[in-house]
Amino acid sequence: MLLDAQQRVINYVRLSVTDRCNLRCTYCMPADMKFAKKDTLLTDEEIITVLSTLAAAGVSKVRITGGEPFLRPGLLSLLEKIHNIEGIANIAVTTNGVLTSDYIPALKKLGADHINLSLDTLQADRFIKITRRDSFAAVIKTFDSLLAHQLQVKINMVVMDNVNTDEINDFVALTKDAPVSVRFIEEMPFNGQGHGFSGINWNYHRILETISVQYQLQKLSDAPNTTSINYRIPGHQGSIGVIPAYSRTFCGSCNRLRIAANGGVRTCLYGNDVLNLKKLINTGQPLMPAIIDALNARYADGFEAEKHASLDKASMSLIGG
Incomplete structure (x- = not known):
C-alpha cells in the first residue's frame, strides 16, 4: 500500500502516453506548440515496468491520457499489456475523440470501457475557434459510437468565461436521453501561454447556479476519492x-499520481515534477524508494503545492491532462 505524507492511500495513476495532440485548444496550449522528442518519452517496456511496480504496491486503476493518446503508435497493444498486469483492475482513457471511433470495439474488448471525451462546445464553428482545428464531425461520430457500443462515457467540458458558458445547459440536455455523465470543469492556469484564465469568474458554485435556473438538481452520493x-x-x-x-475542494481525498509521457512524476497537478522515472530506469536505480520519498514529501493540498511551483508557462498537454 502506498501512502503519502497525509496518510492518503495512492491507488490511481494518470499516465500520459504522449504529449502530442491533433488539436490546439486555447485553454491547453499555444497555437505553435513545441513537443518533446520521441526518444525522451517512455517506451512501452518502461511503461510496463513502471505500472507493474506500482501495481505491486496497490495501484489498481490507470487512466491513459495525453496529449491525445491515439496519436501514440501501437496504443492498443500497449493497453493490452497494461490489461495483463496483475493488480490493474481498471483501465480508463481520456481522448479528444478525433481519431477514436475506429478503436471503440477494440477498447471494449480490452475492458477499457471507461472513456472520458473532451468536448467544450456543441457548435461546429465554435469548436474551430476553441481547438483551432475543424474536427467537430469526427468527435461527434466518436460520441455517437461510444453510446452505441454501450461504453461508460463522460464528457469533460472546460467552462470558459465569454467562450462557452452559454452552452452549459445545452450540455446538461445531453443527459436526458442518453446514459452519459457530463462534467463541467473549472478552467485552470495551464495553457502554456502565460496569460489569464477564467477559473475565478466561473467557479463550481456559479456553474451549479446556472444549471439550477433551468433544472432541478438532486445530489448523488459521491464515490470515494472522486474529483467531481x-x-x-x-x-x-x-x-x-x-x-x-x-477551487481544489477535493485535495483532502486525492489518491492519485501523475506520470508524464517523459516519465516525470507529479504528486499534485499544481506542483512541479518531483522525479523522473525514465531516468531512474535508464540508470538502473530502483523505482519504489524514489516514489515513496516523493509521496512522503507531498504537500497537503494544491494551494500549498502551487506556492512551491513554477506554473506560468506550463501546458496541460505536458502535464498529462
Whole structure:
C-alpha cells in the first residue's frame, strides 16, 4: 500500500502516453506548440515496468491520457499489456475523440470501457475557434459510437468565461436521453501561454447556479476519492458533475499520481515534477524508494503545492491532462 505524507492511500495513476495532440485548444496550449522528442518519452517496456511496480504496491486503476493518446503508435497493444498486469483492475482513457471511433470495439474488448471525451462546445464553428482545428464531425461520430457500443462515457467540458458558458445547459440536455455523465470543469492556469484564465469568474458554485435556473438538481452520493460533485436530474438517464479543478475542494481525498509521457512524476497537478522515472530506469536505480520519498514529501493540498511551483508557462498537454 502506498501512502503519502497525509496518510492518503495512492491507488490511481494518470499516465500520459504522449504529449502530442491533433488539436490546439486555447485553454491547453499555444497555437505553435513545441513537443518533446520521441526518444525522451517512455517506451512501452518502461511503461510496463513502471505500472507493474506500482501495481505491486496497490495501484489498481490507470487512466491513459495525453496529449491525445491515439496519436501514440501501437496504443492498443500497449493497453493490452497494461490489461495483463496483475493488480490493474481498471483501465480508463481520456481522448479528444478525433481519431477514436475506429478503436471503440477494440477498447471494449480490452475492458477499457471507461472513456472520458473532451468536448467544450456543441457548435461546429465554435469548436474551430476553441481547438483551432475543424474536427467537430469526427468527435461527434466518436460520441455517437461510444453510446452505441454501450461504453461508460463522460464528457469533460472546460467552462470558459465569454467562450462557452452559454452552452452549459445545452450540455446538461445531453443527459436526458442518453446514459452519459457530463462534467463541467473549472478552467485552470495551464495553457502554456502565460496569460489569464477564467477559473475565478466561473467557479463550481456559479456553474451549479446556472444549471439550477433551468433544472432541478438532486445530489448523488459521491464515490470515494472522486474529483467531481455529482447530481442527477429527474427524468434524465444520465448525470452531471462539477469538478472544482481550480477551487481544489477535493485535495483532502486525492489518491492519485501523475506520470508524464517523459516519465516525470507529479504528486499534485499544481506542483512541479518531483522525479523522473525514465531516468531512474535508464540508470538502473530502483523505482519504489524514489516514489515513496516523493509521496512522503507531498504537500497537503494544491494551494500549498502551487506556492512551491513554477506554473506560468506550463501546458496541460505536458502535464498529462
